Amino acid sequence: MSETQRSDPPARIRQSYRDALREAHRDALRRDERVFLMGEDVGRYGGCFAVSRGLLDEFGPERIRDTPLSESAFVGAGIGAALGGMRPIVEIMTVNFSLLALDQIVNNAASLLHMSGGQLAVPLVIRMTTGAGRQLAAQHSHSLEGWYAHIPGIKVLAPATLEDARGMLWTALEDPDPVLIFEHGALYGVEGEIAADAGPVPIDRAALRRPGRDVSLFAYGGTLGKALAAADALAAEGVEAEVIDLRTLRPLDTATILESVARTHRALVVDEGWRSGSLAAEVIARIVEGAFYELDAPPARVCSAEVPMPYAKHLEDAALPQAPRIVDAARRLLGDAA
Amino acid sequence: MNREALRAAVLAALGDVAPEAELDRLEPAAELREVLDLDSIDFLRFVQHLAAATGIEVPESDYAQLATLEGVVAYLAARS
Amino acid sequence: MSEFRMPSLGADMEAGTLVEWRVRPGDAVRRGDIVALVDTDKAVIEVEIWEDGVVDELLVAAGQKVPVGTPLARLRAAGATPPPPAPAAVAAPRPTEKPGAAPRAAEAAAAPPAPPASAQPPVAPAPIAVEAAAAAAATRRVHATPLARRIAESLGVDVAALEGTGPGGAVTRADVERAASPPRAAVASAALAPPAAELRAARARQAMAAAMARSKREIPHYYLTTRIDLAHALAWLAAENARRALADRLLPAALLLRAVALAAREAPEMNGFFVDGTLRPAACVHLGVGVSLRQGGLVAPTLRDADTKNASVVMRELTDLVARTRAGVLRSSELGDATLTVTNLGDQGAESVHGVIYPPQVALVGFGRIAEQPWAHDGFLGVRPVVVATLAADHRASDGHRGSRFLAAVDRLLQTPEKL
DSSP states (O other), rough: OOOOGOOOSSSSSEHHHHHHHHHEEEHHHHOOEEEEEETTTTTTTTTTTTTTTTTTHHHHHTTEEEEEOOOEEEHHHHHHHHTTOEEEEEEEEHHHEEEEEHIIIIIIOOOOOOOOTTOOOOOOOEEEEEEOSSOTTTOOOOOHHHHHOOOOEEEEEEOOOOHHHHHHHHHHSSSSEEEEEEEEGGGTTEEEETTOOOOOOOOOOOOOEOOSEEEEEEEGGGHHEEEEEHHHHHHHHOEEEEEEOEEEEEEEOHHHHHHHHHHHEEEEEEEEEESSTOOHHHHHHHHHHHHGGGGSSSSSEEEEOSSSSOOOSHHHHHHHHHHHHHHHHHHHHHGGGO | OHHHHHHHHHHHHHHHTTTTOGGGGOOTTTBBBHHHHHHHHHHHHHHHHHHHHHHHHOGGGGGGGGGGGHHHHHHHHHHO | OOEEEOOOOOOTOOOEEEEEOOOOOOOOOTTEEEEEEOOOSSOOOEEEEEEEEEEEESSTTTTTTETOOOOOEEOOOOTOOOOOOHHHHHHOOTSSSSSTTHHHHHHHHHHOGGGGGGOOOOOSHHHHHHHHHHHHHHHHHOOOOOOHHHHHHHTTTTTSSOOSSSSSGOOOOHHHHHSSSSHHHHHHHHHHOOOOOOOOEEEHHHHHHHHHHHHHHHHHEEEEEEEEOOOOOOHHHHHHHSSSOOGOOOOHHHHHHHHHHHHTTTTTTTSSSEETTTEEEOOOOOEOOOEEOOSOOOOOOOOOOGGGOOOHHHHHHHHHHHHHHHHHHGGGGGOOOOOEEEEOOOOSSSSSSOOOOTTTBOOEEOOOOOOEEEEEEEEEEEEEEEEEEEEETTTTTOOOOHHHHHHHHHHHHHOOOOOO
């Protein structure tokens, strides 16, 4: 099992997801002088989601750098710095805005190692906010990480827990490939307990967050909490749902996914992305390819409604995967046995 | 009808109204409606079954005397 | 030619088990005839047919559970000639066989129909069930999950002979494993045997739980309470019952139901359904009447058109409904389309009840125990028999003002019992 589940923490502290991310930055900036953070408003303003608040005072303007509003330019600068031996962390405000830097990410960051015959590694980390649920409407709320998970040459992470928020960054910085970290916007304020000495975690495997025998719920990032809530509700009905946190969207940990299906024989993928061409589609395709003869029901998905994310609260709630919909979908998978 | 026959008729009427009740354990002085969980419709049907079995139509004003098994038997015995 | 389909006998019903056929192919039926018994998991219902005709073919065997809307039987117009018998090959091939395997199909036709026979409840008349099973097997492609097929192969079980309990009626691993251990299979399929009755009670509880959870999740309830003086009503009732034959005696419940029915006719926001985001008032008043079962659980059969029937008729129908609900034998027309539900705790009950609306209805009226209470009237304190009437209503469909007027109307109507 991963270090996220160590069983002998000497002490636990209360922290938010945001605090855990900040701790991760502080730790990385201290460990390696090649590490620096840049992005829109990360310095004086403390970061759009307050992740880097206080870091400017602590590490100075050389290492905490405010950039102009030009995603293409500062992601390109980050690629250049990585090629030049630095270990940059680039923060993009939301995944919607990252589309302005798509050329840099796909055509440069992801490709250079392969186009240079292995000579030019790009050890860059790009963090960005993804997902809906905060009434920020269709230009700030989408879940496009599934698109990035389509691209070879990069790694795509989705920390859903405090441990992963705290631990994924350093592992990502050590990776020779560009790594994209997607932080779900609804998670920043979520508080919980975490080991005081929590540290780096692996970024190459999914995690079993709740064992069960009747149905597997696959979730990541912002949908993990909803899947766990659905599993609680199902438990009250006598249905034991297993919850798998995908954690790493590229490369997918197919082995863990297939092992879970082999235990429960029923699969339900919860993905805040749109269903058509989604990450959920990829997970189900792998299940059908690799565990067809284990399936005791057709695999199912709960995804976002196929509309640009609405602004109105009730419409936004209705468009997103929610625990009751997950419970209903799981019940349908169980047929009369539920 | 003697008391034994009346008692049997009362138990049969109760059995029709509340088929799952364990009537052989029914205490003679137990409050029928409470112990057997009889609602007003059940009780009306009970009175109707009694009338069919014994010919005695109990007026509503006498319902209070039908509170227990021994009460019902005594009421019917006084009128048969 | 028309199809008789598995009816929806309640908003929460998704599938039903055909317990028994009351007709055979060739029987003439008339609108309103009871043609089958269906187990909805909540109760066994006598299902009526809604058109005249002649039963042409039974498509579903006794003991089979099928989704709402599944054709159960084919019906032809009276006087029409039956179609020519289907060629044997049609009735025979098992869905797992490859198309074009004609010789094997003929063998299968000659062989006795396999396992479904053992899965029938003892109450089913055997010849019809066998015919129907063969017909059903002929028209149905078996859906079995990949896991079920793999395990069936290793256990030597024929999935084509099984009834699926999975999504969409698919045969699942559990169905195969049950079939491979016969004693357990027998218990599970004997629809009316005592263990099944327990199972049904458990499922009824689950169905109720689902409906009530949905109600509390989706319906913004608001609650109103009013105390109603029943002195006039009960005095009238006592005098009336004193001159009535025992069989015709009235209970207060009949008056309460009548008052609600008449008030509901004037209150469209309380009487109808909330569907697709809007209130759909009902044109008639069908009262759902909460009936508690002695073994636990609650069923709310429908007293239809309660606003057009006088108190004597309502009393007679109520008595009949309660008796048959508790015996577990209701008709399809008595479930499912209530427009407003009334729950009456009766004289053994608590003082008041704040109910949970049965979706998609928009209101529920509750009556507590009738009890003597101090009552101020005209400057004097007296003692009156009082009932606490409550209204739980859907705030999407109405507001407290409308609800108050509705309860006031119930009160007003109860003050002139002779008109009820």
